[in-house]
Amino acid sequence: MESQQNYDSLATTLRDRRVRLAQLIDFPVILWAGKSYPRNFPANPFPFRASSHFLYFAGLPLEGAAIYLNDGRLELFLDEPSPASTLWHGEMPKREEIAQQMGADAAFPLSELASRTADAATLAVQDIATYQQQEQLLNRCVNRANAPEGIDRDLAKAIVSLRLCHDAEALSELRKAAAVTVAAHKAGMQAIGGRDVATECLYEATIRGAMEGMILAHNMSCAYGSIVTVHGEVLHNEQYHHPLQPGDLLLADVGAETERGWAADVTRTFPVTGRFSATQRDIYETVLAAHNACIEKIHPGVEYRDIHLLAAATLTQGLVDLGILRGQVSDLVERDAHALFFPHGIGHLLGLDVHDMEDLGDLAGYAEGRVRSDRFGLGFLRLDRPLQPGMLVTIEPGFYQVPAILNDPERRAKYQDVVNWNRLAEFADVRGIRIENDVLVTPEGSEVLTATLPTEADAIEELVLLGGRN
Amino acid sequence: MESQQNYDSLATTLRDRRVRLAQLIDFPVILWAGKSYPRNFPANPFPFRASSHFLYFAGLPLEGAAIYLNDGRLELFLDEPSPASTLWHGEMPKREEIAQQMGADAAFPLSELASRTADAATLAVQDIATYQQQEQLLNRCVNRANAPEGIDRDLAKAIVSLRLCHDAEALSELRKAAAVTVAAHKAGMQAIGGRDVATECLYEATIRGAMEGMILAHNMSCAYGSIVTVHGEVLHNEQYHHPLQPGDLLLADVGAETERGWAADVTRTFPVTGRFSATQRDIYETVLAAHNACIEKIHPGVEYRDIHLLAAATLTQGLVDLGILRGQVSDLVERDAHALFFPHGIGHLLGLDVHDMEDLGDLAGYAEGRVRSDRFGLGFLRLDRPLQPGMLVTIEPGFYQVPAILNDPERRAKYQDVVNWNRLAEFADVRGIRIENDVLVTPEGSEVLTATLPTEADAIEELVLLGGRN
Ligand SMILES: [Mn+2]
Ligand SMILES: [Mn+2]
Numbered sequence: 001m002e003s004q005q006n007y008d009s010l011a012t013t014l015r016d017r018r019v020r021l022a023q024l025i026d027f028p029v030i031l032w033a034g035k036s037y038p039r040n041f042p043a044n045p046f047p048f049r050a051s052s053h054f055l056y057f058a059g060l061p062l063e064g065a066a067i068y069l070n071d072g073r074l075e076l077f078l079d080e081p082s083p084a085s086t087l088w089h090g091e092m093p094k095r096e097e098i099a100q101q102m103g104a105d106a107a108f109p110l111s112e113l114a115s116r117t118a119d120a121a122t123l124a125v126q127d128i129a130t131y132q133q134q135e136q137l138l139n140r141c142v143n144r145a146n147a148p149e150g151i152d153r154d155l156a157k158a159i160v161s162l163r164l165c166h167d168a169e170a171l172s173e174l175r176k177a178a179a180v181t182v183a184a185h186k187a188g189m190q191a192i193g194g195r196d197v198a199t200e201c202l203y204e205a206t207i208r209g210a211m212e213g214m215i216l217a218h219n220m221s222c223a224y225g226s227i228v229t230v231h232g233e234v235l236h237n238e239q240y241h242h243p244l245q246p247g248d249l250l251l252a253d254v255g256a257e258t259e260r261g262w263a264a265d266v267t268r269t270f271p272v273t274g275r276f277s278a279t280q281r282d283i284y285e286t287v288l289a290a291h292n293a294c295i296e297k298i299h300p301g302v303e304y305r306d307i308h309l310l311a312a313a314t315l316t317q318g319l320v321d322l323g324i325l326r327g328q329v330s331d332l333v334e335r336d337a338h339a340l341f342f343p344h345g346i347g348h349l350l351g352l353d354v355h356d357m358e359d360l361g362d363l364a365g366y367a368e369g370r371v372r373s374d375r376f377g378l379g380f381l382r383l384d385r386p387l388q389p390g391m392l393v394t395i396e397p398g399f400y401q402v403p404a405i406l407n408d409p410e411r412r413a414k415y416q417d418v419v420n421w422n423r424l425a426e427f428a429d430v431r432g433i434r435i436e437n438d439v440l441v442t443p444e445g446s447e448v449l450t451a452t453l454p455t456e457a458d459a460i461e462e463l464v465l466l467g468g469r470n
Numbered sequence: 471m472e473s474q475q476n477y478d479s480l481a482t483t484l485r486d487r488r489v490r491l492a493q494l495i496d497f498p499v500i501l502w503a504g505k506s507y508p509r510n511f512p513a514n515p516f517p518f519r520a521s522s523h524f525l526y527f528a529g530l531p532l533e534g535a536a537i538y539l540n541d542g543r544l545e546l547f548l549d550e551p552s553p554a555s556t557l558w559h560g561e562m563p564k565r566e567e568i569a570q571q572m573g574a575d576a577a578f579p580l581s582e583l584a585s586r587t588a589d590a591a592t593l594a595v596q597d598i599a600t601y602q603q604q605e606q607l608l609n610r611c612v613n614r615a616n617a618p619e620g621i622d623r624d625l626a627k628a629i630v631s632l633r634l635c636h637d638a639e640a641l642s643e644l645r646k647a648a649a650v651t652v653a654a655h656k657a658g659m660q661a662i663g664g665r666d667v668a669t670e671c672l673y674e675a676t677i678r679g680a681m682e683g684m685i686l687a688h689n690m691s692c693a694y695g696s697i698v699t700v701h702g703e704v705l706h707n708e709q710y711h712h713p714l715q716p717g718d719l720l721l722a723d724v725g726a727e728t729e730r731g732w733a734a735d736v737t738r739t740f741p742v743t744g745r746f747s748a749t750q751r752d753i754y755e756t757v758l759a760a761h762n763a764c765i766e767k768i769h770p771g772v773e774y775r776d777i778h779l780l781a782a783a784t785l786t787q788g789l790v791d792l793g794i795l796r797g798q799v800s801d802l803v804e805r806d807a808h809a810l811f812f813p814h815g816i817g818h819l820l821g822l823d824v825h826d827m828e829d830l831g832d833l834a835g836y837a838e839g840r841v842r843s844d845r846f847g848l849g850f851l852r853l854d855r856p857l858q859p860g861m862l863v864t865i866e867p868g869f870y871q872v873p874a875i876l877n878d879p880e881r882r883a884k885y886q887d888v889v890n891w892n893r894l895a896e897f898a899d900v901r902g903i904r905i906e907n908d909v910l911v912t913p914e915g916s917e918v919l920t921a922t923l924p925t926e927a928d929a930i931e932e933l934v935l936l937g938g939r940n
Pocket of ligand 1: 396
């Protein structure tokens with residue numbers, strides 16, 4: 001399926017990763033891939049998704065496997081497919097063949113893993129069946145991944161320092177995921193393009209089907225549960241049953257993941273008729289201004305928290321200009337007034353996980369010694385570190401009218417003097433807008449990996465209107 | 471989202487189901503829905519799939535919920551969404567509202583469930599986290615679902631007797647799943663239609679994307695991992711990376727599942743150029759003859775095992791006619807010669823699970839007192855019961871050239887005298903063919919729920935050739 005050249009490149013990368021790991025720790029490591037989960041009966045599983053830490057050092061999604069890393073050495077532990085499995089699943093590569101693709105130094109059946117557990121560190125996987133095996137084989141408690149202790153915590157910190165900045169192999173995968181994600185978003189716009197939502201029966205699900213179908217057609221999977229909704233104000237909306245109606249904005253947050261697990265994460269918001277209303281365009285351009293300002297500011301050494309605060313200030317300025325907020329921008333941001341409409345962080349790390357390394361809690365997202373703020377306008381920030389070349393982050397400002405926030409009596413009282421509620425009411429056709437791109441920090445500044453999907457309002461309109469025909 | 475009339479009909483059905491359950495058992499029952507599984511970190515879960523036994527009596531996929539059934543009474547145990555959840559997931563129906571939709575007699579928070587555990591039977595769910603809660607709350611061992619004991623086993627048998635034959639509500643859902651599945655298969659053929667696979671770069675994944683995209687566009691999900699492959703001889707093939715090349719047959723086994731969990735399961739095999747070769751058509755028509763003979767034979771009272779044997783005999787006759795096998799058909803079937811090319815059963819129960827109630831092992835598939843045969847040609851049969859009106863079964867004969875079977879020296883020796891290997895070699899362009907429909911047993915005989923998707927070779931060719939343009 002893949003060329004030997006691809007595998008050579010993978011093996012070289014994997015060797016480099018574990019050599020760098022060995023420079024950071026002086027104890028052996030075992031990482032488990034995990035197993036697929038049964039859906040409604042064991043023979044009907046969900047698709048297998050290997051643990052991301054395993055994938056980082058093993059490269060391939062090998063269900064049930066474990067790897068042993070010690071001083072730059074890699075050993076693969078994997079059972080050969082049974083003869084019955086060959087009957088049903090066809091000829092699979094043998095252990096030795098896979099070991100060679102990975103550039104492993106040795107390969108053994110899983111039963112040999114017990115000989116390698118002495119003093120080994122690990123990170124807990126998500127699936128409980130494998131997690132229990134981890135504790136049993138290591139013969140000790142293993143804390144959940146978000147609270148590792150002892151050598152497991154040292155391992156987690158070492159892995160964070162490696163995974164924070166992407167190597168060439170990772171970037172090659174991340175670019176593939178980004179390209180297919182752009183194609184998926186275009187497919188979603190094309191599924192609407194030229195159709196009259198007033199007379200044709202289109203649903204959120206129609207667009208989701210077109211988008212995810214495109215991801216599957218590229219032999220990738222979805223990196224996370226897609227959000228494709230005319231109710232963008234519901235931030236984690238995973239329902240798709242609403243009809244598309246004239247005047248609706250559709251918010252689509254959909255990202256592909258390559259076979260080796262590398263993710264993209266992109267959001268666009270577009271009018272289902274192909275034309276923004278004047279109020280929708282006003283808010284859209286406010287969000288876009290924040291998006292553009294953030295990307296402009298991305299450089300090595302810049303604090304990601306400051307990018308977030310820049311988004312808050314830019315959005316706030318836009319809302320002041322529109323007469324929705326009143327006051328000094330800096331005062332308003334200080335008081336978290338922006339968070340009435342932008343109640344999440346400006347983005348997060350992106351890599352093997354869509355929120356990269358979020359299984360480790362805030363160990364990856366927050367620099368040593370930093371903790372989450374309890375401020376309403378900062379507490380949801382998932383990343384608080386100075387940017388470094390090779391980091392991939394999302395930039396995803398948004399504007400939402402969340403009823404649970406805007407109708408909250410306490411908040412209404414607190415922000416009574418700064419919100420012009422009558423003016424806000426004129427923007428009732430803007431329930432939720434988000435614009436999200438995947439941005440690589442480079443030595444010179446930044447590179448938007450998803451730049452081929454336009455963000456300008458005019459370009460979005462054109463894509464939707466002509467979608468079906470270009 | 472759904473009309474009150476739909477919910478009234480659901481509530482009436484659920485009442486009827488639990489009243490019938492109460493006629494079979496005299497102890498209380500608690501059924502758990504289960505929870506979604508984390509993908510790579512807890513906030514990124516796989517889509518939630520409720521336990522099928524829960525769905526049968528609760529109707530709705532309520533994550534984390536439990537129901538208590540006693541003497542025809544239904545109590546719902548479900549926690550209200552937290553305020554934080556409302557912020558992120560929007561307004562969700564309250565417990566009381568859901569209870570009303572289901573026609574529950576009462577509704578409580580989950581903390582109250584402990585008051586209902588005395589003497590209650592249950593069935594183990596698939597997810598380990600909930601399974602451990604089951605044992606903890608009931609304060610006893612609960613065997614895995616495929617080996618229930620005591621009242622749990624009595625409950626399993628009672629549920630099997632209810633779920634074996636579908637009521638009107640179930641059939642309405644199953645028909646919806648069947649209709650969308652037919653649309654998905656047509657979408658797959660349309661994705662090829664009129665395109666030249668010799669010059670255009672199409673992959674198995676291209677077709678899978680079109681098919682699953684159609685299922686998602688109808689706001690349904692896939693009932694199982696799709697098989698879309700030019701290597702039909704790999705029976706459980708879940709790879710999609712092969713290019714489509716002139717001369718290939720594409721085998722597509724893809725089925726939709728409704729939001730309430732009811733499944734369809736359909737396979738078609740078609741030439742990617744739109745034209746069968748003469749050898750492909752010969753084998754296709756042999757498989758189709760078996761398919762048609764089986765459906766013809768389906769009537770209440772007929773043993774499903776005899777349907778399987780009829781498929782074996784019809785296929786064998788076809789292969790004798792083609793000169794691939796030689797001898798008396800009845801002798802050949804007795805010797806399992808058919809299983810060289812048809813190494814699986816003719817089908818299975820279909821309902822909330824694609825292999826309905828397979829979580830219970832063979833308790834549903836095999837009538838009391840019957841066990842699996844150790845014959846090569848019968849051991850894979852998943853269903854061995856007399857047919858009853860209201861049962862939904864698949865009919866899925868196939869012909870495969872599985873290298874692990876046909877190159878096995880023992881089998882080659884055993885069947886040396888009955889296989890004409892030279893003649894077989896002429897059919898090398900037929901690696902795997904399966905034709906599968908979903909067939910309801912009716913008082914008069916049968917009804918094919920997926921009949922709008924043609925099976926005749928000519929009709930298949932026409933669909934593929936014109937697919938892009940009709
Ligand atoms: Mn994001
Ligand atoms: Mn089937």
